[in-house]
Amino acid sequence: MANVRPLLPRQKLFVAEYLASRNATDAYRKAGSAPKDADVAGPRLLGNVGIAAAIRKGMDELLEIISLKVEDIVTKLELITTADPSKLTGHHIGACRYCRGVGGKYQWRTSREWMDETAAAKKGEKPPTASGGFGYRRTLKVNPDCAECDGLGQAYVVFADTRDMDPAERELFLGVKQTQHGIEYKMADKAHALDQLAERTGVFQKRDEGMVNALASALIEIRARTSRAPINRKERHDDKGPRQH
Numbered sequence: 001m002a003n004v005r006p007l008l009p010r011q012k013l014f015v016a017e018y019l020a021s022r023n024a025t026d027a028y029r030k031a032g033s034a035p036k037d038a039d040v041a042g043p044r045l046l047g048n049v050g051i052a053a054a055i056r057k058g059m060d061e062l063l064e065i066i067s068l069k070v071e072d073i074v075t076k077l078e079l080i081t082t083a084d085p086s087k088l089t090g091h092h093i094g095a096c097r098y099c100r101g102v103g104g105k106y107q108w109r110t111s112r113e114w115m116d117e118t119a120a121a122k123k124g125e126k127p128p129t130a131s132g133g134f135g136y137r138r139t140l141k142v143n144p145d146c147a148e149c150d151g152l153g154q155a156y157v158v159f160a161d162t163r164d165m166d167p168a169e170r171e172l173f174l175g176v177k178q179t180q181h182g183i184e185y186k187m188a189d190k191a192h193a194l195d196q197l198a199e200r201t202g203v204f205q206k207r208d209e210g211m212v213n214a215l216a217s218a219l220i221e222i223r224a225r226t227s228r229a230p231i232n233r234k235e236r237h238d239d240k241g242p243r244q245h
């Protein structure tokens with residue numbers, strides 16, 4: 001590539017237009033040259049050593065940008081498809097008040113809870129007994145022999161602390177919504193992300209007109225021109241090894 005003369009401004013413009021349209025005739029016209037013989041002069045310009053080199057360099061730069069964007073999108077999609085939604089929010093089942101109570105009786109959380117209830121008991125009312133003991137937590141294991149809940153326990157909903165989410169959970173998580181029924185965690189659509197991932201990684205060789213094809217043909221052409229292969233996602237996948245759950 002030694003001793004290639006710097007391009008003239010009009011030639012530079014032609015290169016920029018050609019990179020945008022991939023059409024030498026159009027590029028020749030848009031670069032402001034005489035439109036009469038554009039269909040001959042335009043393609044002929046591609047044979048110019050300096051112009052060809054500039055186009056190759058421009059293609060490489062474009063490819064770099066495209067591949068970075070594609071990589072970024074694929075990485076995000078991979079994170080969404082591998083994230084575990086049950087780490088963000090869940091429907092858990094724990095003990096009812098009688099599951100773990102002594103003798104199957106009502107179990108209080110704390111002595112303070114019991115004393116508060118005792119104090120609140122109306123005159124003439126029998127104060128609540130503490131014979132079921134203390135230490136109730138919603139998270140205690142259900143007693144399958146519980147006569148009160150038939151061993152079904154009590155359901156409760158949990159939400160992860162958004163500060164503790166890992167990168168995959170962060171991609172899946174779209175935000176919190178306060179509704180009249182309580183808090184709602186919005187999540188990305190995993191099935192849709194999986195579809196997109198399959199499409200972008202060519203798993204199903206899905207044919208799509210427009211952008212995807214244009215990018216694909218540009219990549220194929222650039223690859224044919226250069227021995228460098230900036231995208232090599234397959235290797236990257238293989239390096240990752242099995243995922244941890």
Ligand SMILES: [Zn+2]
Nearest residue numbers: 096099146149
């Ligand atoms: Zn129970």
